[in-house]
Amino acid sequence: MQKDVHSLLESSEFKSLVAKRAKISILLTMLLFVSYYGFVLLIGYNKPFLAQKLDEATATTLGIPLAIGVILTSWLLTVIYVVWANAIYDPEVKRLRAKLFGK
Amino acid sequence: MPPVTEQATGAIHTTLGTPTLPAIVFFLIIVAITLAITYWAAKRTKTTKEFYAAGRSVSAFQNGLALSGDYMSAASFLGIAGMVALKGYDGMIYAVGWLVGWPALMFLIAEPLRNLGKFTFADVVAFRLKQTPVRIASAIGGILTVLFYTIAQMVGSGSLVKLMFGIPYEYAEIMVGVIMLAYVLFGGMLATTWVQIIKAVMLLCGVTVMMLMVLAKFNFNPGDLYAAVSTQYGQAALEPGGLITSPIDAISLGLALMFGLLGLPHILQRFFTVPDAKAARISVLFATGFIGYFYIIIPIVGFGAAALIGRDVIINIDKGGNMAAPLLAEFLGGTPFLGFIAAVAFATILAVVAGLTLAAASSFSHDIYVHVIKKGNATEQEEMRASKIATLLFGIVAVGLGILFKGQNVAFMVGLAFAIACSANFPALILSIFWKKFTTAGAVWAILTGAFLAVGLIIISPTVWVDIFKNPKGSELFALKNPAIVSMTASFLVGYVVSLLTKDETAEQKFEDEKLRTYLGVGAE
Numbered sequence: 001m002q003k004d005v006h007s008l009l010e011s012s013e014f015k016s017l018v019a020k021r022a023k024i025s026i027l028l029t030m031l032l033f034v035s036y037y038g039f040v041l042l043i044g045y046n047k048p049f050l051a052q053k054l055d056e057a058t059a060t061t062l063g064i065p066l067a068i069g070v071i072l073t074s075w076l077l078t079v080i081y082v083v084w085a086n087a088i089y090d091p092e093v094k095r096l097r098a099k100l101f102g103k
Numbered sequence: 104m105p106p107v108t109e110q111a112t113g114a115i116h117t118t119l120g121t122p123t124l125p126a127i128v129f130f131l132i133i134v135a136i137t138l139a140i141t142y143w144a145a146k147r148t149k150t151t152k153e154f155y156a157a158g159r160s161v162s163a164f165q166n167g168l169a170l171s172g173d174y175m176s177a178a179s180f181l182g183i184a185g186m187v188a189l190k191g192y193d194g195m196i197y198a199v200g201w202l203v204g205w206p207a208l209m210f211l212i213a214e215p216l217r218n219l220g221k222f223t224f225a226d227v228v229a230f231r232l233k234q235t236p237v238r239i240a241s242a243i244g245g246i247l248t249v250l251f252y253t254i255a256q257m258v259g260s261g262s263l264v265k266l267m268f269g270i271p272y273e274y275a276e277i278m279v280g281v282i283m284l285a286y287v288l289f290g291g292m293l294a295t296t297w298v299q300i301i302k303a304v305m306l307l308c309g310v311t312v313m314m315l316m317v318l319a320k321f322n323f324n325p326g327d328l329y330a331a332v333s334t335q336y337g338q339a340a341l342e343p344g345g346l347i348t349s350p351i352d353a354i355s356l357g358l359a360l361m362f363g364l365l366g367l368p369h370i371l372q373r374f375f376t377v378p379d380a381k382a383a384r385i386s387v388l389f390a391t392g393f394i395g396y397f398y399i400i401i402p403i404v405g406f407g408a409a410a411l412i413g414r415d416v417i418i419n420i421d422k423g424g425n426m427a428a429p430l431l432a433e434f435l436g437g438t439p440f441l442g443f444i445a446a447v448a449f450a451t452i453l454a455v456v457a458g459l460t461l462a463a464a465s466s467f468s469h470d471i472y473v474h475v476i477k478k479g480n481a482t483e484q485e486e487m488r489a490s491k492i493a494t495l496l497f498g499i500v501a502v503g504l505g506i507l508f509k510g511q512n513v514a515f516m517v518g519l520a521f522a523i524a525c526s527a528n529f530p531a532l533i534l535s536i537f538w539k540k541f542t543t544a545g546a547v548w549a550i551l552t553g554a555f556l557a558v559g560l561i562i563i564s565p566t567v568w569v570d571i572f573k574n575p576k577g578s579e580l581f582a583l584k585n586p587a588i589v590s591m592t593a594s595f596l597v598g599y600v601v602s603l604l605t606k607d608e609t610a611e612q613k614f615e616d617e618k619l620r621t622y623l624g625v626g627a628e
Binding site for chain 1: 210
C-alpha cells in the first residue's frame with residue numbers, strides 16, 4: 001500500500017492534479033485581490049472618480065454600483081471555483097482514488 | 104423626487120429602551136424554540152464527534168447558513184446600518200471589506216481543512232508535527248483570537264440589550280451567558296448549528312423586509328432614496344469621505360479582514376461538521392451568497408434610516424448610530440416590528456457567543472487536555488467531561504469579562520481578533536498544509552511571533568495608544584491602525600526561516616500521507 005501511495009504521489013496524473021488546483025486557487029485569489037484592492041486603492045488615490053454621478057439627473061454616484069460590484073464579483077469567483085471543482089477536480093479525484101484502491 | 108417626510112426633522116416617539124409586549128413575546132418565542140432544539144440535540148450529543156462536530160451530519164446548505172450566522176454579528180448588523188446612516192458611503196466601503204475573506208477561504212483552505220481536521224484547526228496544524236508544542240502554540244493563538252472577539256461581543260451585547268429592552272447591563276450579560284451555555288453544554292455543536300441557522304434566516308428575512316419597506320417609500324427605486332439622502336445631507340453622503348485616508352492603512356486592515364477569516368477558530372470548526380470536502384466547498388458558496396446579499400442590502404437600511412428618521416434623532420439615542428436600524432423598524436412597522444428586530448438582534452448575540460464558546464472549549468479540551476495533558480490517551484468520557492467543564496468555565500469567564508469591561512471602548516478588539524487570527528493562526532495553517540519543509544519549531548515560532556506582534560503593535564498604534572490610553576495624537580510608536588501587514592508578514596518570514604534552520608525528518612516523511620489526504624481525502628475522518 002505504502003509503495004502504491006508513493007508511486008501515485010509521484011505519478012504525473014497526481015502532480016498535474018495538484019498543479020491544476022494550485023493554479024486555479026492562485027488565479028482566483030489574485031482576481032479577488034485585484035477587485036478588492038483595486039477598489040480600496042481607487043478610494044485612496046482617486047476619490048473624485050468614485051464621487052462622479054452616474055448621470056446629470058441622479059444623485060447616485062459611481063461608487064455605489066462599484067461597491068456592490070466588488071461584492072458580486074467576489075461571489076461570482078466562488079461560483080467559478082465550485083463549477084471548476086465539480087466538473088474537473090472531483091472526477092479526477094474519484095479516478096485516482098479508484099486506482100489506488102485497485103478498483 | 105419623493106416626498107421628504109416630516110419625521111426627518113421633527114421629534115420622534117420611540118418605545119426603544121422599554122421592554123414592550125411584542126419584543127418580549129418574540130424574544131420568548133425565540134428562546135423557547137432554540138431551547139426545544141437544544142433538548143432535541145442533547146439526545147443526539149453523546150460522543151465527542153457529536154459534541155464538537157455535530158456528528159458530521161450538517162449539509163452544505165445548512166452549514167452555509169450556520170457560517171453566515173456565525174459571521175453576521177449584531178455588531179455588523181446594527182453597526183454597519185448605523186455607520187451608513189451617519190457617515191453615508193464610507194459605511195458601504197466598510198461593509199465590502201467584511202465579505203472578501205470568504206472567497207479566499209474557499210480557494211485556499213476550505214477543502215484541505217475538511218480533509219485533514221478532526222475537531223479543531225490545531226488538528227490540521229499539528230497533523231505531521233510534534234503534538235505538544237504545536238497544540239500549545241495553536242491553542243494560544245486560537246484562544247486569544249476567540250477571547251478578544253468574545254469580549255467585543257459581550258460588551259456590545261450588554262449595551263445593545265440595555266438600549267433595546269432597558270434591562271440593566273449586568274443582567275443582560277448574565278442572561279446571554281446562561282442561555283448560550285444551555286445551548287452549548289447540552290446540545291453541543293448540533294444545537295449551536297441550529298441556533299445559527301434559525302438566527303441567520305430570521306436576520307436575513309428581517310433585513311429583507313426592512314429593505315423592501317424602505318424602498319416602498321421611494322417608489323422601489325434606490326435612486327430616489329439616494330436623491331433624498333443627497334437633498335438632506337448633501338452629495339457628500341454618497342461620496343467616499345474620511346474612512347480611507349492612508350491607502351497602506353486600508354490595505355493592512357483589508358489583509359486582516361481577508362486572511363483573519365481564515366484563522367477564526369469558530370469559523371474553521373464549522374468545516375468539520377459537514378460530511379466531506381465537496382460539502383465544505385459548497386457551504387462556502389452558500390455562505391458567501393448569504394453574507395454578500397446581507398452586506399448589499401444593509402446600506403439601503405442605513406440610507407433609509409438617514410432619510411426617514413434623520414441623523415439627529417439617531418445620534419440622540421446612541422452616539423455610535425447603533426440604533427438606526429431598530430428606530431427605522433419602529434418607524435416602518437410600529438412596535439411589533441421593532442420588537443421583532445430587537446429579538447432578532449438578541450438572538451444574533453446569543454448565537455455568536457455560543458459559537459465562540461464552543462470553539463474556545465474545544466481548544467481547551469481537545470487540544471490542551473487530550474493532546475497535551477493526556478498525551479492523546481484520554482477516553483471518550485474523559486474528553487466529554489473536559490469539554491463540558493471547559494464550556495462552563497469559558498462561559499463564566501465571558502460573562503465576567505463582559506461585566507469587567509463595561510463602558511470601555513472595545514470596538515478595537517474585533518480588529519485585534521482578526522489581526523491575531525491572520526498573523527498567528529493563518530500562516531501556520533497554510534504552511535503546514537502546503538509546505539513540506541515546515542517544521543515544529545517553525546510552526547511554534549510563526550504562531551508566537553504573529554500573536555505577540557499583533558497584540559504588541561496594536562497597543563502602540565493609534566487605535567489603543569491614542570484612542571484608548573488618551574496619549575496625544577501623533578505620539579504613537581507604530582503608525583498603522585491595524586498591524587496585519589507587518590505582523591502577518593513577520594509570522595510567515597519567521598516560520599520560513601526557522602523551518603529552514605531546523606529539520607523535522609518525521610514531518611517530511613508524513614507529508615506524503617498528508618498530501619494524499621489533502622487532495623484526495625484518503626483517510627479523512
